[in-house]
Amino acid sequence: MEEALDHGALMDRIYRWQRRYGFYDATRKYYLLARDPMIEGLNPPAGGTALEIGCGTGRNLVQAARRYPEVEFHGIDISREMLNAACNAISRRGLQGRVRLARADAAGFNPATTFGRASYDRIFVSYAVSMIPQWRAVIADAAGRLAPSGELHIADFGDMAGFPAWSKAAMYEWLRWYHVTPRPDLFAAAVEIASAVTGESHARRLHRGFSWIAIVRRP
Template identity: 25%
Template sequence: MVGEVERTDYAPQGTIMDDLRVLKAMWFGNIKGGSHQDQLESFYNKQAHLYDQYRHRMLHGRKPLMMKMPVQKGCVWVDLGGGTASNVEFFSKSVMTDWFDKVYVVDLTPSLAKVAKKRVADNKWGGKVEIILGDATDPKLEGLPPSGSCDVVSISYAVTMIPNWKDVLQNAYRLLKPGGHICVCDFTLDAKSQWSASKKFWKYLFSTDHIYLNEEHITTLQTMFEEKHLEVSYGTFPYVPRLLKCPYYAFIGMKK
């Protein structure tokens, strides 16, 4: 449609050997550390450079969220828990135009932030895209834009990994201007149609990697923001039988 920001279907390709390295890190990695940051770094530091090639085939909510994310000219966008800045790739043809005034990518994990900084340099996004290493729940994090100044805040597959997850939603609310939009996608539990055994299976399996599925995420978003879009679907995982699917959601809401 004429007058809309140009978007790209970001789908990086990897090799079987890349996948094996990621699977080794996921299945046999020893998550350790006293702080949440240390735990994340211990999990990602051996797979950060291969993160996108593997994860885009299991994080199914990212594409529909990025394809529907509201963008107006002069947009200020904050991507909380943005990892390697791969979400910016969906706007690779327009991020350096007047559609975006500034993009901030915030992540707590040094190895992922390092990949994000390399992505910015490789794509020559400097001046428009800024990588901030820090806690997405911290309203005083240095480098964040002022309260009430942002058009869009996105959080993709990070809420389930943040122990104090309500704080990141509060931080998003604080950053948004009235009429601004929050865009969130993540794994979830399907209250309407998912079997009880399936809920228990996925909840336990994800918890072994310090990922905590919670039905309250969606209901809390619906309470805090005016719902504009919600889809709940089921997605597969690489090298896992296709019958084993986990629910995920993509939510877009507006700050009232």
């Protein structure tokens, strides 16, 4: 629990001034390039439910709620700063009735106690596994909370295999300043986790490997 509180405080310190002055969303659109392709690929069933782990400023929840108007959305984040921004974004767009938020540590989250739900048709994680220390356990737990035929979608930085070595090294170093660690074994982890739920996984490599999307489908 102490580790979770420390991580939440770290996220607050990193994003407090960026969130308050609108810097976060204004800049992230230029390099969090897999967010919209991930949302486009969710395709949740009408009347279904979806959860975002690490919802940040609520940008993805707003986009997804607009795209899929017959779906109920939930979102969690460990940062109070980010949740405040998400609450404001959802309120401004009149989505309070369809989007619910809670402060929670992804590594210890129980949707049954937080939202009264045991499973979801879609769970998505956008550029958060690279910031969650226990990311493997988090996505394994998420896959276990999928409803039948449910899907887990993960968007994040990739291995940048198509980039020159110097630019890849520079990008990785810049990300480290913000406590971001790309997961080069994300696709391999998705394969293992899909097998554990007798499902299948799918890997999408975008922008010369700059962006990755991993999908786990439960039967």
